[in-house]
Amino acid sequence: MNGLELDRITKRFGRVTVADELTLSVRHGDAVGVVGPNGAGKTSLFGMISGDLRPDAGEVRFDGHRVTLLDPSVRCRLGIGRTYQVPRPFLRMSVFENTLVAAQQGARARGRASYALAARVLGETGLADLAGRPAAQLGLLQRKRLELARALATRPKLLLLDEVAGGLTDPEVTELVALITAARERDGLAVLWIEHVVRALTATVDRLICLAGGRVIGDGRPLEVLASAAVKDVFLGTEATADALTEAGLGPDDDQRA
Known part of the structure; x- marks a missing residue:
């Protein structure tokens, strides 16, 4: 497969599991958002994709190459680029x-x-x-x-965005979304984006993943994932998520699907 493949990735820090046999794929051209509560393993996921962090078990593949043990610089030259929260x-x-x-x-x-x-x-x-x-x-x-x-x-062929909208005003978020959308359309790159400003994701991505406890508990169309019972239980209490559903016409207690 052309793109990113995570095959049963596991990572633990002491008794805390940030990835629990996590399997995930992102094809070239995809735009995928990642949400979840604090401690869900989102930034650790990026670390294992970019090479800043090595999994305890499982395999990372990119464009058919096994990159699990490769340094970040090598992965970057293969086409994996990333930003950092700070x-x-x-x-x-x-x-x-x-x-x-x-x-x-x-x-x-x-x-x-x-x-x-x-x-x-x-x-x-x-x-x-x-x-x-x-x-x-x-x-x-x-x-x-x-x-x-x-x-x-x-x-990059795959761009990892780690909370690039955090701390920005609404007009600045709009500008940032436009920049990322233009880059994706112009260069055909795949985007995997962790973000707490959920409206930025719903305006940009085609697919949304929700992580909790190192596992994927939601994967699909953004508004369907946000409206699912499992995601509501762990994530809907956040103001950002509630606002995203309200803007889409789905209230926090609404069981409709987008």
């Missing part, structure tokens, strides 16, 4: 230099091609006017844009 720019470098490093090290672009790629991505993410500014001087939205730009500059 942006991680090189603070003393400029916005352009941050993006250039990603283009050269992740996409393995060289010479003029690497400069062109970095410049193109900054234009696409609305950062061209800030190219010469040190990353340390950026505000939150600008840092999140830079985090996204750095990931896109690696030319």
Whole structure:
């Protein structure tokens, strides 16, 4: 299969299980959201996909390659790009230099091609006017844009987004959704997106997964998953989820399906 495959992944930290024989697939071009309560294993899932974390058991495959034991840098060059909840720019470098490093090290672009790629991505993410500014001087939205730009500059086939909408205002979330949608449509990449701002997911993804206790308890069309009894039990109490259902015409106690 072209894309990502997780085959019975298990990960424990002491007595806490963050992945319990988790099986999951994401094909190229898919846009998949991931929700769940705190401690559900969402960020650990990203760590095992990107290589920051190794599973105790099971296998990670990408485009037919077994990548379970490969370093993050190798996975990045194979086409797995990611962002982090807290942006991680090189603070003393400029916005352009941050993006250039990603283009050269992740996409393995060289010479003029690497400069062109970095410049193109900054234009696409609305950062061209800030190219010469040190990353340390950026505000939150600008840092999140830079985090996204750095990931896109690696030319990923699969983009992992970890709560990139957190802390943003409603207009900023709308801008971010537009950026991600445009990147997906332009480059045909797959997106796997962890987010507590659920309306950002329902506006972007075709499929939603809910994790709890290291297991998938919901997988399907976003509003159907949010309205399911199992997901309501563990996740619907959050304000973000209730708001998402209300906007879609499904109240927290409504058993309708979208």
